[in-house]
Amino acid sequence: MRPVSHIGRAAEPDKQMLRREFIAVRNRLTADDVREAAGALAERALELPELAHARTVAAYVSVGSEPGTLALLDALHARGVRVLLPVLLPDNDLDWGSYAGEDSLARVQHGGKMALFEPTGTRLGPHTVTEADAMLLPGLAVDTRGMRLGRGGGSYDRVLARLERTDAHPALVVLLYDSEVVERVPVQAHDQAVHAAVTPSGVHRFRRGA
Ligand SMILES: Nc1nc2c(c(=O)[nH]1)N(C=O)[C@@H](CNc1ccc(C(=O)N[C@@H](CCC(=O)O)C(=O)O)cc1)CN2
Numbered sequence: 089m090r091p092v093s094h095i096g097r098a099a100e101p102d103k104q105m106l107r108r109e110f111i112a113v114r115n116r117l118t119a120d121d122v123r124e125a126a127g128a129l130a131e132r133a134l135e136l137p138e139l140a141h142a143r144t145v146a147a148y149v150s151v152g153s154e155p156g157t158l159a160l161l162d163a164l165h166a167r168g169v170r171v172l173l174p175v176l177l178p179d180n181d182l183d184w185g186s187y188a189g190e191d192s193l194a195r196v197q198h199g200g201k202m203a204l205f206e207p208t209g210t211r212l213g214p215h216t217v218t219e220a221d222a223m224l225l226p227g228l229a230v231d232t233r234g235m236r237l238g239r240g241g242g243s244y245d246r247v248l249a250r251l252e253r254t255d256a257h258p259a260l261v262v263l264l265y266d267s268e269v270v271e272r273v274p275v276q277a278h279d280q281a282v283h284a285a286v287t288p289s290g291v292h293r294f295r296r297g298a
C-alpha cells in the first residue's frame with residue numbers, strides 16, 4: 089500500500105476517498121448533535137486570543153451537518169467585529185460581503201453544488217479577504233502539522249494563495265468536529281497549513297513545519 093502523506097498528484101485519489109469517509113460520518117449526526125456541537129464550538133472559538141483581538145474576521149455560514157458557525161458569527165458581530173462572508177464565484181474563487189445579522193443572508197444554490205448562505209449586501213471584491221486579522225476556514229479534517237483537507241473545490245486554496253501573494257498573515261483557524269483532527273491527511277504542493285483547529289472540546293495549535 090502507498091503511504092497517504094506523500095506530496096503530489098497521487099494524493100488526489102486519497103483525498104477523494106477520505107472526503108467521502110468524513111462526509112459519511114457527518115451525515116450520521118442528528119440535528120441535536122449538530123446544535124450541541126455548534127454551541128460548544130462557539131464558546132471555544134470565542135476564547136481564542138486571535139479572535140478576541142481581531143477587528144476583521146473572514147468566516148463562513150455553515151450548512152447541513154458542518155460544525156455550526158451562526159452563533160459564533162452573531163457573537164463576533166455583536167462585539168463590533170467586521171465579519172466577512174464568502175460569495176462563491178463561478179470558478180470557485182471567493183468574493184466577500186459583510187455579515188449584518190441573519191436577515192442579511194440569502195440561500196444560494198450554485199448549480200449542482202451544495203446550497204450556501206451568502207451575504208446579500210455589497211460585494212467587496214476577492215481582494216477584501218486580505219484585510220482580515222483572522223480567518224475561519226471550513227474543512228473536513230486537519231492533521232498534526234495543520235494540513236487541512238477541504239471539500240475539494242479549491243476555494244480556500246485560492247484564498248490562501250492570494251494572502252501569500254499580498255503578504256497578508258491572518259490567523260488561520262479551521263472549525264471541525266473532535267474526530268476530524270487526525271494524524272495525517274494527504275497533501276499536494278499547493279496546500280498550506282493552518283495555525284489552529286477549534287473543535288467542540290477544545291483548541292489544537294499547530295507548529296509550522298511540525
Ligand atoms: N458552509 C460553507 N460555506 C462555504 C464553503 C464550505 O465548505 N462550507 N466553501 C468551501 O470551499 C466555500 C464555497 N466553495 C465551494 C466550492 C465547491 C463546492 C462544490 O463543488 N461542492 C460539490 C462537491 C463537494 C462537496 O460535496 O462537498 C457539491 O456540493 O456537490 C462547494 C462549495 C465558501 N463557502
Ligand SMILES: Nc1ncnc2c1ncn2[C@@H]1O[C@H](COP(=O)(O)OP(=O)(O)OP(=O)(O)O)[C@@H](O)[C@H]1O
Binds near residue numbers: 239241
Ligand atoms: N491557487 C490556486 N488557484 C487555482 N486553483 C487552485 C489553487 N490551489 C489549488 N487549486 C486547485 O483546486 C483544486 C482543489 O484542491 P484541493 O483538493 O487541495 O482542495 P481543498 O483544499 O480540499 O478544498 P478547499 O480549498 O475548497 O477547502 C485542485 O484541482 C487544485 O489544483
